[in-house]
Amino acid sequence: MSKIDELTERAEKARDKKAAYGPDVPLERYTSRAPTHKKVQTLKMLPSNYQNESLSVGVDAAETERSGSFFQLDTSVVYSQATAQNLELLSITEALDKYDGLKEYWWKAVAVDADKYTAEAALDFSNGYFIRAKAGAKIIMPLQACMFLAQESLSQNVHNVIIAEEGSELHIISGCRTSSDVTQGIHIGVSEFYIKEGAKLSFTMIHNWGPEVAVRPRSGAFVEQDATFISNYVCMKPVRSLQMYPIIRCVGPRATALSYSLLYATDGSHMDVGARVIMDAEDCKSDVVSRAITNGGEIISRGNITGLHSDVKGHLECRGLILGDHGRMLAVPELDGAVPGVDMSHEAAVGKIAEEEINYLMTRGLDEDEATSAIVRGFLDVEIKGMPPALQEEMRRAVHTTERLGL
Amino acid sequence: MLDIQNLHVEVDGKQILNDLNLNIREGETHVLFGQNGSGKTTLLLTIMGFPRYHVTKGRIIFRRKNITDLSINERANLGIGMSFQQPPTIHGVKLGDLVEIAAKHGNREFDLETMAKMIHVPPSFFNRDVNLGFSGGEVKRTELLQLLAQNPDLVLLDEPDSGVDLENIELVGETINKLLDRDKRSRERHKAGLIITHAGGILQIVKADKAHVLVDGQIACSGNPGELLHDICELGYEECIRCPR
Numbered sequence: 001m002s003k004i005d006e007l008t009e010r011a012e013k014a015r016d017k018k019a020a021y022g023p024d025v026p027l028e029r030y031t032s033r034a035p036t037h038k039k040v041q042t043l044k045m046l047p048s049n050y051q052n053e054s055l056s057v058g059v060d061a062a063e064t065e066r067s068g069s070f071f072q073l074d075t076s077v078v079y080s081q082a083t084a085q086n087l088e089l090l091s092i093t094e095a096l097d098k099y100d101g102l103k104e105y106w107w108k109a110v111a112v113d114a115d116k117y118t119a120e121a122a123l124d125f126s127n128g129y130f131i132r133a134k135a136g137a138k139i140i141m142p143l144q145a146c147m148f149l150a151q152e153s154l155s156q157n158v159h160n161v162i163i164a165e166e167g168s169e170l171h172i173i174s175g176c177r178t179s180s181d182v183t184q185g186i187h188i189g190v191s192e193f194y195i196k197e198g199a200k201l202s203f204t205m206i207h208n209w210g211p212e213v214a215v216r217p218r219s220g221a222f223v224e225q226d227a228t229f230i231s232n233y234v235c236m237k238p239v240r241s242l243q244m245y246p247i248i249r250c251v252g253p254r255a256t257a258l259s260y261s262l263l264y265a266t267d268g269s270h271m272d273v274g275a276r277v278i279m280d281a282e283d284c285k286s287d288v289v290s291r292a293i294t295n296g297g298e299i300i301s302r303g304n305i306t307g308l309h310s311d312v313k314g315h316l317e318c319r320g321l322i323l324g325d326h327g328r329m330l331a332v333p334e335l336d337g338a339v340p341g342v343d344m345s346h347e348a349a350v351g352k353i354a355e356e357e358i359n360y361l362m363t364r365g366l367d368e369d370e371a372t373s374a375i376v377r378g379f380l381d382v383e384i385k386g387m388p389p390a391l392q393e394e395m396r397r398a399v400h401t402t403e404r405l406g407l
Numbered sequence: 408m409l410d411i412q413n414l415h416v417e418v419d420g421k422q423i424l425n426d427l428n429l430n431i432r433e434g435e436t437h438v439l440f441g442q443n444g445s446g447k448t449t450l451l452l453t454i455m456g457f458p459r460y461h462v463t464k465g466r467i468i469f470r471r472k473n474i475t476d477l478s479i480n481e482r483a484n485l486g487i488g489m490s491f492q493q494p495p496t497i498h499g500v501k502l503g504d505l506v507e508i509a510a511k512h513g514n515r516e517f518d519l520e521t522m523a524k525m526i527h528v529p530p531s532f533f534n535r536d537v538n539l540g541f542s543g544g545e546v547k548r549t550e551l552l553q554l555l556a557q558n559p560d561l562v563l564l565d566e567p568d569s570g571v572d573l574e575n576i577e578l579v580g581e582t583i584n585k586l587l588d589r590d591k592r593s594r595e596r597h598k599a600g601l602i603i604t605h606a607g608g609i610l611q612i613v614k615a616d617k618a619h620v621l622v623d624g625q626i627a628c629s630g631n632p633g634e635l636l637h638d639i640c641e642l643g644y645e646e647c648i649r650c651p652r
Contacts, residue, residue: 356495362479365512378499
């Protein structure tokens with residue numbers, strides 16, 4: 001049986017396989033068909049409301065200080081352009097053609113039969129992107145990639161492959177959002193990351209979905225010797241149901257994996273978000289950090305660090321704030337050490353904002369709402385090791401803009 | 408400037424202040440002595456308007472206005488400022504930002520760098536989370552920096568000298584003098600202050616006008632700060648409790 005047939009068969013078998021976490025989303029209610037959108041010469045040629053809406057997820061139509069841009073509208077890749085040298089950016093269908101099915105990378109970091117969503121993405125996929133930083137390339141300016149959902153009741157099933165070759169450095173902003181006039185929809189996003197020896201990759205997802213949209217990202221990463229992977233996830237806006245639990249495998253000595261999630265859930269939103277890091281080589285390091293705020297919604301904040309090798313070091317931090325009088329926050333931090341010599345720790349805290357902190361700020365002249373807002377902003381202001389300062393600032397801005405709108 | 412009349416205060420259902428009366432005029436600085444638990448901090452936090460400190464009877468008048476029911480920030484914006492004995496750590500809020508917020512509501516001509524230099528707060532602190540990992544002395548100096556930015560008319564200081572090393576005590580004292588117009592001639596003083604202290608050292612530098620001893624939520628005794636402190640040192644607070652003055 002050919003490789004493709006085998007993947008298809010495994011996907012077929014998993015078609016009804018419920019995911020380990022998150023409420024089950026019936027896929028029958030969605031369509032994977034959407035009209036084809038024409039390519040554009042520049043992002044400025046997109047409808048202005050799309051431009052404005054994608055700006056809120058860090059995607060700048062002017063492409064200021066970007067090393068490249070990718071824009072997928074529903075199922076059509078309408079723009080794909082890398083400007084930096086030694087950076088390759090293609091639609092995934094082009095890349096599959098060019099690289100003979102991407103055999104080394106296709107469904108290697110994510111199992112095709114993990115659940116019904118991966119199966120759906122395999123059986124009925126609607127493009128995605130392929131990004132490759134060539135060996136030794138240091139690309140400090142971020143590449144921006146936008147997945148935009150404009151078609152009502154669409155199931156947008158994308159599959160992305162991202163490779164940072166030996167000694168390269170690459171930063172990606174992945175902005176996803178639904179157009180404001182779309183009510184129903186689902187986004188299934190498979191992303192496979194390969195961070196080769198000595199490379200560094202940061203991947204910052206800024207999501208802005210609709211209150212009735214379901215989201216099922218499915219990500220996996222391999223981090224090799226002396227390589228660093230930074231995965232950031234920001235979702236400050238309503239979403240019916242979001243569930244993701246990427247698995248990052250540190251497979252070479254001194255590999256580092258850092259995962260940061262910033263979440264804000266209002267009434268009617270359900271977020272089940274976390275990350276798992278498996279450290280399977282000597283001297284690996286990992287941080288899994290989550291800052292979650294519920295203002296009526298439900299958040300399950302997961303984290304798992306598994307140490308399979310001695311001399312690994314990991315820290316897990318889940319902090320949750322409950323604003324308002326309802327909402328739920330469940331922190332599930334897990335440490336799994338399988339050999340002696342691992343050094344892993346966690347801290348988890350869930351509560352409301354301490355009144356004494358609000359009062360203290362009020363003595364300096366802020367009113368109660370301003371004081372609360374300053375504390376919330378501070379709570380979400382996480383310093384991320386290894387991110388270029390400009391990108392960190394951009395992420396902070398995105399958090400604060402969406403947080404301000406959300407509060 | 409401040410007139411406290413017949414003040415009764417409960418904290419979590421327990422009465423702490425009991426018929427307290429106190430009057431501080433413009434230009435005056437008063438000192439509060441008293442054992443731990445006598446109600447000193449409660450008095451300051453009640454004047455500042457902390458909601459946990461529930462006024463069951465009496466009233467607080469500031470510049471002829473009844474402020475008993477005002478919120479903390481309303482009082483701050485009217486010109487009342489406080490430095491805390493043990494302020495909370497505020498994660499993610501930078502000291503520099505907070506000082507600027509205070510200046511925006513208070514002293515608009517405030518120059519952060521000059522003032523910080525004056526009170527030995529290095530610029531690297533501006534980008535640190537408020538009170539996170541600060542030593543006792545650093546907390547006190549950064550509290551004073553925030554007050555300089557606010558420039559309040561009534562300054563409430565809860566043990567501004569505790570945890571401050573000898574080298575900095577003079578600096579802290581002189582900053583307090585500046586905040587309270589003590590560096591000006593008496594008729595040019597427009598600020599008023601109320602200072603809690605256990606140690607006399609600070610009073611060598613800040614020449615207060617009057618001192619009070621708080622016993623069981625009441626002012627048991629008032630008088631010259633130096634003399635009262637001397638008596639307390641000699642005879643202890645027991646004498647104040649016994650003393651019918």
